[in-house]
Amino acid sequence: MINYYQLLILGAIAGFTIFLGFPLALLKASQRTKAFLNALAIGILVFLVVDVFGHAWDTTTNAVISSFTGKTPLVDGVSLLIAMFAGIILGLIGLALYERRYMKAPATETTLENSMAGKDTVHIDGLKLATMIAIGIGAHNFSEGLAIGQSYAAGVIGLALILIIGFGLHNATEGFGILGPLQGSDKRPPILTLIKLGLIGGGPTFLGTLAGSIWVSPILYVLFMAFAGGGL
């Protein structure tokens, strides 16, 4: 259906749709538009979670069944089971820990410090926070890229395409998340800053696609799928 180079290009596009979210985030959108976009983002997220987990789950249950009926060594099924739960836990906890570490604590600390020192560095703090969010989203998008690359390498091209479209749509909404901290300020962030933020957040989808497509392993496939699902 698609060749390897097309996969890599599509993988890059799936990450760089983050840039599509930027103009919308910088526009002063109405409450109604924002509510609609939020609902759309949640809908895409739910679809992706169900789809991604479904694939991790199917592969694992098939392996477990054939292991326990003696068709394949026991270790095959058990290792996939472990990979699935490890992926889910890493995906869930990884992002939650990140959020706790970078997205709440420093923001309140710096705001407090600044208000105590009477400094007005809101714009700089916003940019710092935006960069941190971009790094966190980038890490999560790397796992999405791995899922895309791994499903292509496993020969599940249809899934690779669905993931590219789904992650592409979902990553457009991540553009809002990254620019969220910059929305309050009157100064529009310089174009170079925006490009940098987009590359940090969206570039890893391409890198993940490349890394995931290099070799096939059922354990990695399940691990990456579960990790991507947990992160979402």
Ligand SMILES: [Zn+2]
């Ligand atoms: Zn994403």
